[in-house]
Amino acid sequence: MDKRIIVALDVKEKKKAIDIAESLSDIVFAFKINWPLVLYSSPEVIGEISQYGKVICDFKVADIPYTNSLITERVRDLGAWGIISHSFLGEESLKSVVNAAKGMHVFSVVAMSHPGSDMINSNAMQLMKLSIECGVYGFVAPANKIDDLRMIRSATDRVIISPGIGAQGGDPYTAVLNGSDYLIVGRSVYESDKPELEVSKLQQTAERAIEDR
Ligand code: C5P
Numbered sequence: 001m002d003k004r005i006i007v008a009l010d011v012k013e014k015k016k017a018i019d020i021a022e023s024l025s026d027i028v029f030a031f032k033i034n035w036p037l038v039l040y041s042s043p044e045v046i047g048e049i050s051q052y053g054k055v056i057c058d059f060k061v062a063d064i065p066y067t068n069s070l071i072t073e074r075v076r077d078l079g080a081w082g083i084i085s086h087s088f089l090g091e092e093s094l095k096s097v098v099n100a101a102k103g104m105h106v107f108s109v110v111a112m113s114h115p116g117s118d119m120i121n122s123n124a125m126q127l128m129k130l131s132i133e134c135g136v137y138g139f140v141a142p143a144n145k146i147d148d149l150r151m152i153r154s155a156t157d158r159v160i161i162s163p164g165i166g167a168q169g170g171d172p173y174t175a176v177l178n179g180s181d182y183l184i185v186g187r188s189v190y191e192s193d194k195p196e197l198e199v200s201k202l203q204q205t206a207e208r209a210i211e212d213r
Contacts, residue, residue: 003029004176004206005199006056006161008186009049010034014041020190021052027199029182030054030081046078054081056161060109062086065096072100082107084140087127088120094134105137110152113142113164121148128155138181144170146178153179165202172202176209 005028009017014037021031031049033056038045049055057080061068068085075083082105085097098106108131111121120127121142131139138159141152145164153160162180164170166188175183183202192198 001203001207001210003027003203004182004210005189005202006030006032006182006184007189007195007199008032008034008058008163008184009190010036010186011190012036012040014045014048016190017041017045018048018052020195021049023196024189024199025052027196027203028053030056032056032058032084032184032186033080034058043074043078046075046080050079050081055079056082056084056105056107058084060084060086061093061097062089063093065092068093068096069100072097072104076101076104081105082137084109085136087131087134087136088123091130091134094131094136098135106135107138107140107159107161108134108136109140111141111145111148113144113168113170117142117145121145124148124152125155128152132156132158140184141180142170143172143175143180143183144168146174149175149180150178172205173209176206177212 057075084107087108110124110127141149143162143164161182163184165185189195189198
């Protein structure tokens with residue numbers, strides 16, 4: 001069975017991020033790096049974590065096309081497998097990310113997981129249409145907002161990666177049953193005494209949900 005868990009390494013200490021990545025290297029689909037880890041260490045952490053698996057940079061790119069291109073090129077050069085971009089900036093901005101990615105996998109945010117995300121989530125269908133036209137590889141859709149997730153799944157057969165599990169209240173079984181391909185999990189894993197056990201349990205749950213679809 002495919003590995004289904006993406007671990008979000010939102011820790012401040014680089015050593016902790018690397019230790020977790022090393023210990024989970026064989027059992028996760030990928031690692032997700034967000035601004036906190038980069039700002040507390042350095043951009044080179046992207047390449048260092050890449051030694052233990054695929055790295056998706058969750059930089060939620062949202063700028064003018066030229067700036068987006070510079071960010072994306074640098075992320076690719078540092079060794080990332082994927083990059084997460086916002087889509088609400090419009091076609092030219094998102095296309096600049098896809099073009100600069102040159103084979104790196106681009107995931108488009110079309111809905112968020114936090115309270116108060118209705119402004120973006122209510123436009124998810126329009127953002128999806130635009131993202132598909134721009135040629136993104138996949139989507140970020142919330143595991144803790146099942147109606148939004150189901151709607152997004154019904155509009156695409158591309159890959160969906162979903163944050164919002166555990167600390168944000170989402171249930172892993174329900175998320176995968178309703179269309180999520182990969183679960184993004186941060187605090188429930190890196191704050192656990194036994195991150196490996198936590199990932200294994202999430203993986204088993206995801207496998208059960210796929211069988212039950
Ligand atoms: O600790 P937790 O499992 O809540 O971490 C979720 C990760 O996914 C964080 O890095 C967060 O920034 C990111 N994320 C999210 N919701 C989105 C998009 C990204 O929680 N809609």
